[in-house]
Structures are given as C-alpha cells and as structure tokens.
Amino acid sequence: MIKKTVADVSTALKGVEDGMTIMLGGFGLCGIPENAISELVRLGVKDLTCISNNAGVDDFGLGLLLQKRQINKMISSYVGENEEFERQMLSGELEVELTPQGTLAEKCRAAQAGFPAFYTPAGYGTEVSMGKETREFNGKMYVLEEAFKADFSLVKAWKGDEAGNLIFKGTARNFNPSMCGAAKITVAEVEELVPAGELDPNEIHIPGIFVSRIFQGKDYEKRIEQRTVRKRN
Amino acid sequence: MIKKTVADVSTALKGVEDGMTIMLGGFGLCGIPENAISELVRLGVKDLTCISNNAGVDDFGLGLLLQKRQINKMISSYVGENEEFERQMLSGELEVELTPQGTLAEKCRAAQAGFPAFYTPAGYGTEVSMGKETREFNGKMYVLEEAFKADFSLVKAWKGDEAGNLIFKGTARNFNPSMCGAAKITVAEVEELVPAGELDPNEIHIPGIFVSRIFQGKDYEKRIEQRTVRKRN
Amino acid sequence: MLDKNGIAKRIAKEVKDGYYVNLGIGIPTLVANFVRDDISVEFQSENGVLGMGPFPFEGEEDADIINAGKQTITTLPGASFFDSALSFGMIRGQHVDLTILGAMEVAENGDIANWKIPGKMVKGMGGAMDLVASAENIIVAMMHTNRAGESKLLKRCTLPLTGVQCVKKIVTNLAVLEVTPEGFKLLERAPGVSVEDIKQATEGSLIVEGNIPEMQL
C-alpha cells in the first residue's frame, strides 16, 4: 500500500505558489475543501487562477480568497451568490471565464483520464463557443473543449484511508471526484481518516492512485446557503 | 420512484430481433449476464453484432451464441480463449472488429453520456487507426473514436433495486457500468433484487435512470477461467 | 392571468408517468408541488442527485444534501447520489426526459437567453447550457413580459444566448405556446386572458389557428 497521509493542511499544501492554477471541489458551499481554503488565505498566495463551479459567498468559501484579492482569474459556471465577486468582475479587477457546468465537470474528468479534448453540444451557437472549433456529428453540432491544466487540485471527501481512497457523502460529492488526479498534485481533506483496509474496496468512489496527499480535516463549518425546511404536521 | 422491475428474462429481452447490435458486460466470464445470454440462445435470434470485451469460452458465455452461429460480428478487445471463435474468424464466417480495451470502454461511456466521439492515444500508428482521423494535441498524437450505437445493453450486477439502481461486486463490475444507458434499451440482471430504499443512495454505482428493465437473475454458474491458488503454509 | 404557482401548475400537466425531470431555479422548482400523485416521476438535480423529495423537516437539514438551487432537500426511496460528470452524462446522454427552466427571452426559432445581461448582471449559465443543448424536451416557464412591460417572446433574442433552436414549449402567465418552424403557435389562453391580450404581449410571430381554448388547471 502506498501511503498518502500527511500530518496537516500546511504539509498538504506545500508547493502552492503565486500564479498557480488551482482546482477546488464543491457545489456552492457544499463539499468545499474548507481547510485547504483557509490555508490558502493564511499562506497569502496570490495571482491564482481558480477552477471551481462557484465562487463561494462573500465571507465563506472562495469568497475568503476574493476578499484578500488572491484570485486573478476564476473559471466557474455560476457566480451568482457573491457580491464582492460581481463587483470585482464588473470593474475588471477579476478575470472570469464562465463555462457550462457539464463542460466544467468534463474538462476536469478529461484531465484526470488523459483525454486532451472532447466534443460537447453545450454552448454551441452561444458566446461560449466563440473562437472554438465546432463540428457536426450525426446531424448535431458540437463544440471542441480542452482538458484543464492545473497545478493543484483541492478536494474534500467524507471518509478516506491512508492509501488515499475516498468516499464522498450525498451531494457533497459533486465536482470532487472528477478533480482527483486532474492536476499535478491532488490534495484531499477528509472528515474521517481511517487505516487502509477499513473501507470496503467495493464502496470506494475514488481510488487512491488519483490522490497525492490526504489529511484529516478539522473544524468543518459546512455552512448552508439556502436553509429550506417544511413544518411538521 | 420509477419502477423498472420485470418478471423474468423473457420479458426483459422483449424486442430483441435478428440483426440487432447488442452490448454485453463482463470481462472474460466475470460479470457476464448469464441469464440474458441463455435467453438469446433460447430465442435463436441471429445476425447479431455483439459488443463485448471478450467472446467467452467455447462452451460458456458468448461462446454459446457462437456455437449456434447467432453472431455475425464481434467487437471485442481480446478473443484469445475461444477456439471456435478463432476458427470462425480465420475462416471469415465471423466478422471481428478488434478494439483497444480502453477505447472499447470509452466508446460505451461516450454513448451513455452523449459524447459523439473522443480522442484517445490508443492505437495511433497501428492498423486500428487506419481510416480514422488522427490529430495532435500538445505534441502527442490521438485517434478520433466514435461512440457506439446499440439496440440493447445486457448487464449483470450484484445488487439492484426496483428503481433500477445497481451495485456491482469486485472485478465483476468491469464494462457493465459504462454499458448502462449506452444502448436504446438497457437490461440489468442482478443476483439480489431489493425494494427501493434498501440500497444506500451513496453506494449506488449506476443510478436507475440508465437502466430500462431489471430482473432477478437465477442459477448463476460464475465459472472461473483460471483458477489460481496458493497452498496454505 | 396566472401567478407563478399557476404557471407551475399548468406545466405539471406536461409531466408524464415515468419521466425523469430536471427543474431549474425559480418557477420550475414549484412544478414538483403540482405533479399528480398517481404517476411515477423522479426529479434530477444536476449537482448530483436523482430521486429528490420534499424539503426536510426543521432540524433535519443536512448541509451535504442540497439541490442545484443550494436548498436543503431530502431524498425518496430509490434515490441515488453521483458526481457532476455522471450527472451531466445523464443530461447530455438524453436520459433526462424533460427539462423545465426559466428564461429572460425566448425567440420564435426556439433560441433562449437566460444567463447574462452584458455590463449589468452576469451570474453565469450554471448547467443551463448543457441542459438546453442536450434535452429533447424543453419547457420554458416565465412571465410573458418583463417588468418594463416588454415582451419576452421575441423575433430574435437580444441578450447573449444560452442555446439555439432548443425550446419546444413555453408556459407563461398568459398562455401556453409551442415553438414551430413558423413561430410561436398559441395553444391555450390563461383564464381571463384574450387572444388579443396575448398578441399584444408577443413580439415574435404568433400563430393563432382556430379557437384557442382556455387552460384547464
């Protein structure tokens, strides 16, 4: 068994530098690598390009990095919950590349799985396809999209073992699995880190081969963006 | 919950006709849809194009269909364990399209996920790429491969529920998940069929949306091709 | 004239037995409340869940179980969780039978715009571009006119497009319309709304053939 455990978030993020491209898992605030984001804030690295479906909220998630102006460019599909983001974007301080959500997921998966590019129908005929190759297959038009290239991938899982195997919970799974192994170095933080052999090999969502470093996360806030409930009868 | 259960294998294979293209899960004899194959033999449908990583052995798996000359064309990556197969192929009775294993898997997954085609490095510079588009990305050459088109996909899972959700066991998983939803109709046979709600939504390998019909399989032989063991000390 | 719930109620009638349905944010989300009890339907949310149930009871919210609108949800028996790549495989692979989403503008050729107002509002397309480019069956749920009273059913969209020639049907506060090669074909009027009212509120070509029935809700 190849051991991937590191002592803490600082060790896990060793090598992160100004100007790097970083993938971050999560959908909204669900399943985001909270510990790694805090460490990026602490490190103060800047001029980052961040690939993440959303941009957090003003005071949590990637919003924390936006506040400190650590992000130069965001590649996301939806950024509607963040006023500071909108301000920086409309003022031109922040470069934003909006990408259809399924395309974003597949650009990660392509990087993980060694596909240089793929054809998707999403965005055909829209400004998203401007400057990109388009092509017809079986009477339908597709856009050629390229795999992402990133330095670090920061993901969050529910359980993980020493070998780097990961299991996600509920919809906190989202982009995390496809980002594993999609960057030069993949760092996974988990709510529960267990010895190798404790996870059922059949139930593993992402094999450890896609994970470079894994650490036991702490103090998860798991903030809820839209607390919707119903009354008991 | 949308119910996918059908009474038996006959109902499950309703609509299979001569000349159809059929995907079958399994690697060697591991994880093959034994019940569905028996039913194809019973139905006597012929001129089939079968997409399956292997072709079974002489007297089991797809070998049963070869014996009865029901298969016109095989699309496989490795066919080395079947003498009748080799005879039919070398004599020209059987058309064979050999496809690299990873390409075979991805041609299924592309069909499942709505990708018309993809670029893979496998087979570049070999006869597999003859007549196909090749292209350079980042200094490396790739071959354009198209998604499969099939009428039926026959898969085997370990556990399944009424909603068509599937869980596979061990390496019996192999091609089965990627073939789900990759044909017009997907038929899943399972060793254990349970009511909806009994499988943990977090542990499902293939959501029921990719499965058209599911039935409780029976009399699994699960033949072992290479029984390799070690002595106890 | 319908309110948002009325639009949702009318659209719910388009949901058939055995459908997997993706509901966008806003009015589409309300559709789930009006689907008949005697048919089997599963709701997909593109962030990675199939088989969504109602909102959780107070105190039972789980931050790890949300829909694409970031709302806390529950799941029903038969539900499953999956990653974003597989989720969009469902969508792109046309396994989802019906997509219902909102729009800022729809053109008479089926073009739709709903993600950007240049220089003003750029929230992003989220999964909408994948959904509209992939789905066979797309229904738009929206008000017939914007706050300034201008038609949202146009000859051509003026805003950046989300997808081209993809909308099949539109349900507004005034009418049900089908997108045809000739333009918006009026199918039904909302209660108390005249064909003339609809003509006034529609900038794109409106096709009115024969007697236009009032919606049955």
Next chain:
Amino acid sequence: MLDKNGIAKRIAKEVKDGYYVNLGIGIPTLVANFVRDDISVEFQSENGVLGMGPFPFEGEEDADIINAGKQTITTLPGASFFDSALSFGMIRGQHVDLTILGAMEVAENGDIANWKIPGKMVKGMGGAMDLVASAENIIVAMMHTNRAGESKLLKRCTLPLTGVQCVKKIVTNLAVLEVTPEGFKLLERAPGVSVEDIKQATEGSLIVEGNIPEMQL
C-alpha cells in the same frame, strides 16, 4: 542466460518505492513475486482492481475477483475496485507509473508488436494498445529470440504494431537494453552471456559503449 523467473527478477529491480504498476500476462505477472518487501508498490489490473495481492488460498477463490489474465486473485488493505472506463482513465491519464508487458517484436525506435500474426493468430490487443500509447515508462519482458532462433529486437517490426516509439527499456534472457534515438543501447549482460552473444541475437542497431556489466540479481 536467464529463465523467465530471472527476467522477472531483474525487472523487479526497476520497480521503485511508491510506484503503481500494471503487469501484463506471462513473464510480467511473475515480477510481483520479486519486488522488494521494504518498498511500497501497488499493482493495478486493467479489468478494474488496484492493490492486488497474491493468489487466494485453495477454497477461497472468488469468481468475482480476478485479474486481467482471468486468474483468481486477492486484494490487500487499501485496494479498490472500479469500472473499465475509470481503469483506463488511470492508464491514459498516466497515473500508473510503470507498465511491464511482453512482446513478439520490438524495433530500435521503440515500436512494439504483440497482438497479431496475420492469418495465423489474432488474440487481440486487450489493453495493450492503451497501455503502450499512454504510459511514460514501459518495460518489455521477453525472450531475445523466437523459437526459430530469430531476433525479436529488430530494425523495424514486421508484425502489425501495438504502439509506436513507446518502449523505453527491454529485459530479455540475454540482456537489459535501453531504447535510444540511436538504437538499442546495451546496459547489462545476463550472467554468462557475452556482448558477442547479444550482438548475434540482435537484428536492430546495438550500441555498445565501454564495459558492459553483468546483471546483479
């Protein structure tokens, strides 16, 4: 001169700490028996398992747990099962560090042929084409000559290719060779084998620089 186990033993020395390794059928499978105990290595099999262990004890075989050679196997702590698409994602995405496979022919430019003898034997390429087209680090394990005594290290392959310019290193019963732009560079001699023996058995350009050491096994 080495036997099959000798070749496997020599190749095992190429396996480094922290490597994920894919072993082909035949001699490569034997490599696992000779990897040092004090390093961490995981074996991947392309049919969908990572963390393979030894064969099962008699009576503990599980038809659902096999390797790509269809042999019954066991798994070690930290193992995982996955589907074929993900498995080849590992391979294509270069997450597997080392691929060891057999060959019928290798050319001096690194081309390899191992899947077909036209009109005679066509077993198929299995995962070999994906492996050789993807892996950064490919070692071929084979006999230096075929049964007819003809060299398998050629100027150009005569059989249908499996991959082009991909083989990095070759370990045969006679020698260890590196594929370089100039041809096969002789690195080591098998015990009791002379440089002249290797020259005789090699059809492709053989580069011999300085003193060629004997293998340490």
